[in-house]
Amino acid sequence: MLEAHDIHHSFGGVKAVDGVSLSVPPGRIVGLIGTNGAGKTTLFNVVSGYLRAGSGRVTYNGEDIQGEPPHRIARRGIVRTFQTPTGFPRMTVLENMLVFARGQEPSVVRALTRRREAGAISPDLSDRAQEILALFGLAGKRDVWAQDLGAPELKMLEFARTTMAKPHYLLLDEPAAGVNVALLDKLTEAIFRLRDEGVTFLIVDHNLGFICRVCEFIYAMADGRVICEGDPDQVVNDPGVIDCYIGSASGDR
Amino acid sequence: MDSLILFLIGILSIGAIYTILCLALNLEAGVDGLWDLGIVSFFGIGAYTYVLLTAAPAEHHQSYVLGLELPIWIGVLGAAVMGGLAALLIGAPSLRLKREYFLITTLAFAEVIRQIYSNELWLTNGVAGIYGLAPPFSEALSPDARHVTIFALLILAVAIVYWLVRACTASPFGRSLKALRENEPLAMTAGINPFALHIRVFVLAGAFAGVAGAFYVWYNTLIVPGQFVADVTFFVWTALIIGGIGNNVGALLGGFLFIILHDALRFLPLSNDMAEVISSVRTALIGVILILVLRWRPEGIVRERPVTIPVRR
Numbered sequence: 167m168l169e170a171h172d173i174h175h176s177f178g179g180v181k182a183v184d185g186v187s188l189s190v191p192p193g194r195i196v197g198l199i200g201t202n203g204a205g206k207t208t209l210f211n212v213v214s215g216y217l218r219a220g221s222g223r224v225t226y227n228g229e230d231i232q233g234e235p236p237h238r239i240a241r242r243g244i245v246r247t248f249q250t251p252t253g254f255p256r257m258t259v260l261e262n263m264l265v266f267a268r269g270q271e272p273s274v275v276r277a278l279t280r281r282r283e284a285g286a287i288s289p290d291l292s293d294r295a296q297e298i299l300a301l302f303g304l305a306g307k308r309d310v311w312a313q314d315l316g317a318p319e320l321k322m323l324e325f326a327r328t329t330m331a332k333p334h335y336l337l338l339d340e341p342a343a344g345v346n347v348a349l350l351d352k353l354t355e356a357i358f359r360l361r362d363e364g365v366t367f368l369i370v371d372h373n374l375g376f377i378c379r380v381c382e383f384i385y386a387m388a389d390g391r392v393i394c395e396g397d398p399d400q401v402v403n404d405p406g407v408i409d410c411y412i413g414s415a416s417g418d419r
Numbered sequence: 420m421d422s423l424i425l426f427l428i429g430i431l432s433i434g435a436i437y438t439i440l441c442l443a444l445n446l447e448a449g450v451d452g453l454w455d456l457g458i459v460s461f462f463g464i465g466a467y468t469y470v471l472l473t474a475a476p477a478e479h480h481q482s483y484v485l486g487l488e489l490p491i492w493i494g495v496l497g498a499a500v501m502g503g504l505a506a507l508l509i510g511a512p513s514l515r516l517k518r519e520y521f522l523i524t525t526l527a528f529a530e531v532i533r534q535i536y537s538n539e540l541w542l543t544n545g546v547a548g549i550y551g552l553a554p555p556f557s558e559a560l561s562p563d564a565r566h567v568t569i570f571a572l573l574i575l576a577v578a579i580v581y582w583l584v585r586a587c588t589a590s591p592f593g594r595s596l597k598a599l600r601e602n603e604p605l606a607m608t609a610g611i612n613p614f615a616l617h618i619r620v621f622v623l624a625g626a627f628a629g630v631a632g633a634f635y636v637w638y639n640t641l642i643v644p645g646q647f648v649a650d651v652t653f654f655v656w657t658a659l660i661i662g663g664i665g666n667n668v669g670a671l672l673g674g675f676l677f678i679i680l681h682d683a684l685r686f687l688p689l690s691n692d693m694a695e696v697i698s699s700v701r702t703a704l705i706g707v708i709l710i711l712v713l714r715w716r717p718e719g720i721v722r723e724r725p726v727t728i729p730v731r732r
Binding site: 214216235236237238240241245246247248252253254255256257258260261264265266268270271272273274276277278281283284285286287288289292309310311327331 | 583586587589590591592593594595596597598601602604605606607608609610611612613616619623665723725726727728729730731732
């Protein structure tokens with residue numbers, strides 16, 4: 167279980183996150199919505215270790231992980247994505263995959279002493295990468311630089327990469343941003359497939375429709391606080407959420 | 420031996436030394452993304468280490484420490500160790516900084532180190548430098564044979580460094596470095612610890628540059644602080660950019676090509692006055708070539724290409 171307890175964080179005098187707690191139980195798809203400036207991304211960065219919160223605790227299976235660097239949190243199996251899915255532009259699709267593969271220790275000694283072995287990959291690893299790439303429609307792009315892919319392909323590569331990492335928790339930062347309907351369906355499919363394989367999700371987005379379709383439990387944030395939490399039905403009918411998304415309280419007009 | 424051939428061997432020897440520096444810089448700046456503007460630090464420390472370990476003890480008007488008259492291979496090894504150690508000491512604080520600040524810090528450290536060579540008379544004999552260093556094999560071989568032997572050893576050294584750097588680049592280590600170069604935040608969520616890898620590659624590059632420093636002493640048979648000014652760093656960067664940054668073949672080509680361009684004008688039979696003018700012109704010539712490359716082939720002559728990773732059987 168991944169939990170945040172009473173997180174506070176300010177930038178200068180602005181309170182970006184003001185006492186937020188949330189929990190993501192294993193096997194679930196949890197959503198976090200809110201308009202721009204609601205504090206979603208700040209909270210997200212705190213949970214993934216990219217930002218050290220002013221106060222509060224982040225725990226993983228009861229262990230305090232607040233203040234751990236991102237790479238260590240990643241090694242616990244908590245992997246995140248970023249809003250712009252550029253990947254590693256001047257590395258091939260396969261290299262993009264291999265960076266995320268476990269058991270690829272970046273050892274200098276091994277590189278120098280077992281040169282032939284370190285310069286190649288095992289058939290198992292190659293097959294696994296190929297299988298995942300095929301699943302995301304990238305099979306033919308294996309040896310192409312990521313910078314030569316189109317935007318939809320980059321989005322797919324992002325999922326392929328994180329699948330390669332075999333994460334326990336996958337934190338998606340605005341996966342639906344700038345994505346057309348057809349691609350969104352593919353993404354949704356990919357999320358469900360990974361969930362069935364045992365991956366737990368925390369998804370941040372401001373696309374209410376997408377979040378309601380995918381998530382089982384939703385936190386809605388405004389002005390640095392959680393204003394509503396519950397299943398999709400509860401959240402879309404919440405006056406506070408409607409106020410934020412429609413712009414005025416119901417009944418005014 | 421024909422003086423032209425000897426001259427060519429001389430140029431290619433110094434080319435080999437620059438090529439080792441280019442390969443080291445390519446590993447840290449081309450494969451990883453460390454904008455090191457202080458590679459001359461490790462080159463200089465390697466050179467001084469070599470001299471202090473292999474030279475005869477200081478006498479008469481000179482003063483420097485050690486002078487252990489150790490065998491040359493220990494000198495070269497010592498240059499590598501001290502180059503790497505200096506990189507560790509400089510890297511530990513500077514690698515925690517962001518790119519632009521790292522660049523400024525390495526440049527500053529290089530200048531501090533040069534001031535140490537110049538001012539600590541007891542250590543390095545200061546700006547007067549250390550002269551009359553016997554080149555290796557000077558007792559066993561005739562001067563001509565010695566030049567050829569040193570040249571052969573330098574080519575061998577280039578081959579070894581190239582082989583090591585290429586092995587690093589092709590391994591998971593090199594892949595992680597490239598990931599850091601391309602997108603550090605994303606690399607972190609893949610479980611890569613940036614500082615741990617940056618410091619490793621910085622130390623490796625420092626050790627290679629240290630070895631190049633030792634060879635530079637073979638070539639010059641003297642050592643003065645003026646040999647280790649920031650120009651060296653910028654020359655190596657220029658050579659790497661012309662050759663093709665991010666590509667080890669580009670680094671190999673760039674080092675030799677740079678020295679050939681830089682020293683080819685020595686062929687011209689000129690008066691002393693003209694020679695002085697031309698020696699300034701040659702740096703300008705390099706500048707023009709750099710601009711031409713950046714304009715029409717910004718990735719260098721041999722640019723970085725997508726790699727195909729072989730599968731083990």
